[in-house]
Amino acid sequence: MGPTVDSPEVQDEANGLKRLLLDSVSDGSTLGRTLFNERGDVLLRRGALLNRRYIESLRDRGFRSLYIADGPDDDLAPDEIVSEHVRANATASVHRFLNVVATARLDRRSGASAERTMSEEAARALITRVASLRSVVESVIDEVLQANNLPGLTELKTHDNYTFCHSIEVTITAIMIGRELHFDRAALRELAMGCILHDVGKMFIAPQILNKPGRLTKEEMELVKSHPGAGYRFLRGFQPDAYLINHVAYQHHERQDGTGYPRGLTGQNRIGREGRSGRGEMLLIAEIAAVADVYDALSSDRPHRPGMAPDQVVEMIRSMAGTHLNREVVNGFLSIVPAYPVGSAIHVTEGSFTGFCGVVVNLNTQRLDRPRIRLDRDRSGRRIDPFEIDLVWEPLTQIAIILFDRELRQAG
Numbered sequence: 001m002g003p004t005v006d007s008p009e010v011q012d013e014a015n016g017l018k019r020l021l022l023d024s025v026s027d028g029s030t031l032g033r034t035l036f037n038e039r040g041d042v043l044l045r046r047g048a049l050l051n052r053r054y055i056e057s058l059r060d061r062g063f064r065s066l067y068i069a070d071g072p073d074d075d076l077a078p079d080e081i082v083s084e085h086v087r088a089n090a091t092a093s094v095h096r097f098l099n100v101v102a103t104a105r106l107d108r109r110s111g112a113s114a115e116r117t118m119s120e121e122a123a124r125a126l127i128t129r130v131a132s133l134r135s136v137v138e139s140v141i142d143e144v145l146q147a148n149n150l151p152g153l154t155e156l157k158t159h160d161n162y163t164f165c166h167s168i169e170v171t172i173t174a175i176m177i178g179r180e181l182h183f184d185r186a187a188l189r190e191l192a193m194g195c196i197l198h199d200v201g202k203m204f205i206a207p208q209i210l211n212k213p214g215r216l217t218k219e220e221m222e223l224v225k226s227h228p229g230a231g232y233r234f235l236r237g238f239q240p241d242a243y244l245i246n247h248v249a250y251q252h253h254e255r256q257d258g259t260g261y262p263r264g265l266t267g268q269n270r271i272g273r274e275g276r277s278g279r280g281e282m283l284l285i286a287e288i289a290a291v292a293d294v295y296d297a298l299s300s301d302r303p304h305r306p307g308m309a310p311d312q313v314v315e316m317i318r319s320m321a322g323t324h325l326n327r328e329v330v331n332g333f334l335s336i337v338p339a340y341p342v343g344s345a346i347h348v349t350e351g352s353f354t355g356f357c358g359v360v361v362n363l364n365t366q367r368l369d370r371p372r373i374r375l376d377r378d379r380s381g382r383r384i385d386p387f388e389i390d391l392v393w394e395p396l397t398q399i400a401i402i403l404f405d406r407e408l409r410q411a412g
């Protein structure tokens, strides 16, 4: 990254979609991506003009950053692969399911001690909620199967909606990976259900610990690490036959090299095998969930750090292949995730146009890492007649996503 591109004046001027920390959003900016609440309802739609009041109320809700679209390129909307309606249904279903889990947990606290003593009423409510999750998962699969690639931008989350939104995002990503690995419909269904339920164990941890901005103490860390086991035991309690689905909750924090938790399972970094793995090895379905989980977690704002930019996340996941994540699953994932989503503000870091700024206009589905870009600022930040370059034909040109805020830039 050269000195000119680094200068905030130039980057502030760049067009396209940028993620800004709330403190840096100014009155009159245009919202670049629709925001949803924890029930999946629209809070503020893409294209809305932001004012102080909106910004403050988004801060109160726990948003940390926003996508802002500026300049003449605001017609370039990032791909949305799940419709607003299906997303709202899915978020609401997850929300209701997890609420029932939280209630069932409270029942237990006040009286008996183990999940098998859950009241009949709570058990019935859970079964109804899971049935509604199953039907919503069908529509998510239908829509995701129509998409060419992932949008590359994560939904922005708050404390309140993190677990719900995260479950949906992980599900969407996992379905795309599953399709890439030629899963049939039945296998996609199990994968999706496993992912939508993968963090159910978090309902057993106090929100103050999950949302703690600072470093966790050793005891708190142990508690957080108990969520896969707690989730698994809970799921097994009311759906003992859903072996694969329940094991996604149990195994999604395990790693290929055996350094994950809770059991230190290992992986062979391969896809080809039967559904069930050897003793002490991860299931493929959980290895896919692990990639989808890490992808959304790195992209999202968390209490202790802002989310990373899409190109940084892709690089990070590539670097985790082999040790942490299944290498072949990561390869499948990399062929469907754009490092430079459509509409993103970018600058050129190498090649004859080094220092120029512009925006991603088009993805090449064969080469998601080499999109078509439109440059509209020269290296001194002056506006120029826009021109487009197809990076597939310009192998020496390298680009990076512009993150407006220093804090966001340093997050990676």
Ligand SMILES: [Fe+2]
Pocket: 198, 199, 227, 252, 253
């Ligand atoms: Fe988790």
